[in-house]
Amino acid sequence: MIKEGQVVELLKRCEDITGRRLEQVRGNLSRAESRSAAIWELIVLDASTEIGAVEYEPYADGSPDIRVTLPSGEKIWIEVAFLYPRFWKEERQSFEVLQWLREEAVRRGVDGFKISCTFDGIASLSGYVRKLPLQQDKNGFLKSEAVSSFFSRVLVNKSEKSSFTHPDYTLAVTYSPESNGGGGGGLVQEAPKHYKEHALYRIVKTKARQHDVPGVRFLCIGTDQSNALSDFVAPNGITPAHALSYSFKETSAVSGVITVNIESRMQGIGGLTKGARANIYYNENAKERPSSPDMEVISRLNFNRWKYHYPLTKYDTPSSGLSRKLGGKLTVSTSKKGGALKIPSTVLLEVLAGRTSLEQEYDLSCLHLLSGDYHITSSSIEAGSPEAGEAPCVVFEFELDFDAVFERTKLSK
Structure with missing residues (x-):
């Protein structure tokens, strides 16, 4: 899921979009057992703004979470759900x-x-x-x-x-x-042998009965913890596609299901990163189905606008500190006179407070600018990117300390 520092910005954007304070979402964010589901709802709301004009819970007496007016003028509903491990x-x-x-x-x-x-x-x-x-x-x-x-x-x-x-x-x-x-x-605990025990079948059947609204209606089901959305199943196991095909035979209220599995991926040599993999399944038996042009618009939903981090369990709150804040890399550039050092402001604050050190957070073995032979000539702030999980950075400009007279120092050629 995303970090608290990112959630703060995401919540602000969603409240700007909806034009109101999202009290229930804020309450859910404060509780471990509902935190991931609340964050996922905000992520889907934010992603929906890319395909049309968005309304959040437009009916006071109850409705699916999101209504989107597509460029074609058609309105679709999106009901959001998050899967925790069943066991x-x-x-x-x-x-x-x-x-x-x-x-x-x-x-x-x-x-x-x-x-x-x-x-x-x-x-x-x-x-x-x-x-x-x-x-x-x-x-x-x-x-x-x-x-x-x-x-x-x-x-x-x-x-x-x-x-x-x-x-x-x-x-x-x-x-x-x-x-x-x-x-x-x-052994993997959540490995259903019958479609009625699969999480997707059960959630579609439950959500199909929850609201009776006119128009095209989707469920957007995400997870970064349950293996119910994985296509890798044991022999004779039930895949997501199989579970949904059975559920579609038994309901016409749901037009389709968007599954989003937030999973680890290899990036570069030996690097792991988190990314969302989305699949859209359409219900051939649905009362209301989107047109082909609208299907193409819906396929543009992008759930990778925010950088994902570690899962947030139902029973624990991450300890305070850098694990909950925006971070980033320490970067160095060099010049003939010296160079520049860029450090995330969140890390710098923790270092100044004595709760961590640069040595704990970064490899300083090649950082000659901190050798004592350079002095700071200026500093500036560089904007961060909450979507990428990057904090604003403090940039220090360094020059070789020519004022030192107890030793001879020379400029490198």
């Missing part, structure tokens, strides 16, 4: 169980980072559901015979690998003496 509670508990075991390892004199877990699951039509100890079971779990015996074996010989499968829960625990922090893995 997000189990995912969170899996992390908690691993932390319990690592803390117990440290208490017993074992390196916690050498402990990992593999999570299995109980097969069902919706996927593989994990059975794990709950928060109130923590002490009993750690004192159980299976866990106690495991740590006893590890303490006898810390150079030997050891593991066990818990008799009551769907997890296996491993101690690897050569490990330095791997967390393990497990």
Whole structure:
């Protein structure tokens, strides 16, 4: 998802577009369990302005989120939805169980980072559901015979690998003496074997009944956390296209579905970046269908106007600091007399406050301008780009310090 610094600008733009303060959206942004969904709604609203004139929730008694008047004069509705992992509670508990075991390892004199877990699951039509100890079971779990015996074996010989499968829960625990922090893995939980268990089928069926409005109506469903929009499924699994084809057979209220999967992509050599991949599926059985020219306009929806970062879970708020602010690169240019150093203002502020240092944020090994042989001659502010996740930058101009008289300094030729 995008950072808080970007959301501030995006919210301002959307309130300017709609001409009103979006109180409900602001409330949803303040709560972890609804934050990603609220941000996604703003992203879709912002993207919709590129294809027509936008109205937000135009009916006081209830309507889909967005109404767009296309260049043709036709009006279309867009209902926005965000997919969280269906088994997000189990995912969170899996992390908690691993932390319990690592803390117990440290208490017993074992390196916690050498402990990992593999999570299995109980097969069902919706996927593989994990059975794990709950928060109130923590002490009993750690004192159980299976866990106690495991740590006893590890303490006898810390150079030997050891593991066990818990008799009551769907997890296996491993101690690897050569490990330095791997967390393990497990079966994908959200792997439906029947179309009625697929997230897309369920959300289309729910949304189709939610509003009764005239005109072409789309659902725009996005995620950066659920694998329900991925085309990579297990053998005999249900793909997004299959799930939607079944849902379209059972409803004529929805004209089409736009799926947007925010996923990691390779960029350059060894680089990873986040990007949105959109697909549009049209319902052949819909009561109202867009014309071919309008379809072409709708296909121009661009969900990559904002740079994406890490997912925002339903149970956690990112800690304050640079992780929530606009950032950017530290860049250097050189000249015969000296050069210039450009640093994001957010990073500079954190450095001045003593909460971080340039060495922590950047590689300074080649930064000769900070060697002590140069002085600052001027500074300026360069505008940033919230869409790209870049903060305004402070630009410092440097020149070689000719006033130094205790040593001889020479200009490089």
